[in-house]
Amino acid sequence: MVRISELEEYASKNNVPIMLPDGIEFLCNYIKENNVKTILEIGTAIGYSAIKMALVDKNIKVITIERDSERYNMAIQNIKDFGLENQITVILDDAFNVDLTQSFDLIFIDAAKSQYIKFFEKFKVNLKKTGVFISDNLDFHGLVKSEEIIESRNVRGIVRKLRNYIEFLENNKEFKTTFYSIGDGIGVSKWQS
Numbered sequence: 001m002v003r004i005s006e007l008e009e010y011a012s013k014n015n016v017p018i019m020l021p022d023g024i025e026f027l028c029n030y031i032k033e034n035n036v037k038t039i040l041e042i043g044t045a046i047g048y049s050a051i052k053m054a055l056v057d058k059n060i061k062v063i064t065i066e067r068d069s070e071r072y073n074m075a076i077q078n079i080k081d082f083g084l085e086n087q088i089t090v091i092l093d094d095a096f097n098v099d100l101t102q103s104f105d106l107i108f109i110d111a112a113k114s115q116y117i118k119f120f121e122k123f124k125v126n127l128k129k130t131g132v133f134i135s136d137n138l139d140f141h142g143l144v145k146s147e148e149i150i151e152s153r154n155v156r157g158i159v160r161k162l163r164n165y166i167e168f169l170e171n172n173k174e175f176k177t178t179f180y181s182i183g184d185g186i187g188v189s190k191w192q193s
Contacts, residue, residue: 004051004052007048007051011046016046016071018045018046020183020184022183024049024183026180026183027134027186028053028055028056031106032057034105036105037105038061038103039060039063039104039105039108040064040100040102040108040126041062041065042095042119042123043066043109043110044064044066044071044075044090046071046074047064047074047076050062050088050090051078051079051088053108054082054084054087054088058087060087061089062088063088063091063100063102063104064088064089065091065095066092067093067094069092072092095115095122095123096118103128103131106132107127107134108134108135109133109136110135110136110137113137113140113162114157114158116135116161116162120165127191129191130191132188132189133175134189135165135169135187136185136186137185138165138179139184140162144159144162166187169189174192175190175192176189176192177190
């Protein structure tokens, strides 16, 4: 039986971005406390967060999208190792090519940081009126608040896109977002009533 710690260790050694421990704990507690049963995850990586979310309750169904075939295959294997194939469906594709008809209690965005606004806009039609978006990496290792220390142009570009996303959430008339300085920065966005 594979253990969660093995996935964490693999991610750490191989530079696979997974949620920080207090971030994933926050996410799983949110799922438990709010009786979330249907989840869409954008950005599977090796299946770590999908597995953690599915383990909260055996009635939870997760659909998760990954565009990298190597990570997709690893996620499929990890999900099998945990015996969660009946709870987690992994789609190998770019999220922008995926059109879903289901609606979800929770949509979790943890993929290409530069595309967060587009993910949000594309998939909001799939969010139940009582549902939430949860976005990870809004602090981006503390760089969002201290851009001046960034040396890489590429990283500066990502940070700018994340700042735009935060501004997009703050000014969004359809959704009210609460920001948490947990993990790598989390936003919880609910429909305005």
